[in-house]
Amino acid sequence: xxxxxxxxxxxxxxxxxxxxxxxxxxxxxxxxxxxxxxxxxxxxxxxxxxxxxxxxxxxxxxxxxxxxxxxxxxxxxxxxxxxxxxxxxx
Amino acid sequence: xxxxxxxxxxxxxxxxxxxxxxxxxxxxxxxxxxxxxxxxxxxxxxxxxxxxxxxxxxxxxxxxxxxxxxxxxxxxxxxxxxxxxxxxxx
Numbered sequence: 758x759x760x761x762x763x764x765x766x767x768x769x770x771x772x773x774x775x776x777x778x779x780x781x782x783x784x785x786x787x788x789x790x791x792x793x794x795x796x797x798x799x800x801x802x803x804x805x806x807x808x809x810x811x812x813x814x815x816x817x818x819x820x821x822x823x824x825x826x827x828x829x830x831x832x833x834x835x836x837x838x839x840x841x842x843x844x845x846x847x
Numbered sequence: 848x849x850x851x852x853x854x855x856x857x858x859x860x861x862x863x864x865x866x867x868x869x870x871x872x873x874x875x876x877x878x879x880x881x882x883x884x885x886x887x888x889x890x891x892x893x894x895x896x897x898x899x900x901x902x903x904x905x906x907x908x909x910x911x912x913x914x915x916x917x918x919x920x921x922x923x924x925x926x927x928x929x930x931x932x933x934x935x936x937x
Contacts, residue, residue, distance in 0.1 A: 759895035760909060802894055805849035819850060820920045827913040 762799030785814035852889030875904035
């Protein structure tokens with residue numbers, strides 16, 4: 758797994774855990790919705806400045822993001838199942 | 848501190864701890880010496896593929912790199928002093 762894939766998966770998970778939309782977070786971070794979507798799917802490399810802006814928009818530190826990405830690399834992608842209206846991470 | 852600065856500082860520290868030159872690591876990772884130098888100084892964003900290649904060249908996992916970068920963000924840059932022939936991290 759590449760770094761951008763681990764980071765993208767974590768950004769997406771944090772956003773979903775907060776119950777926020779791509780549009781909302783992209784707007785706060787001042788990036789386009791398609792761009793943030795590509796970053797979340799690990800298809801685009803985000804510059805360090807953009808990563809910082811997305812972290813701020815999500816209210817998480819860059820350090821927390823790295824720690825989560827490290828765990829992502831260790832345990833692999835987590836499966837998220839929509840149980841009723843609650844997103845549960847297995 | 849931006850992600851590329853934290854990652855660059857860690858890559859440089861690991862390389863120096865191994866007593867290896869920029870030329871040697873760049874050659875193994877198949878990147879140019881000036882490019883690796885810029886990455887180490889946090890001036891250029893390395894793509895995830897290049898980061899993976901540099902990690903392989905250094906014999907460290909991407910996860911270890913992230914963990915060190917997280918510590919770098921927490922404690923800030925470490926001062927390295929050349930005491931005789933031993934590089935000591937303060």
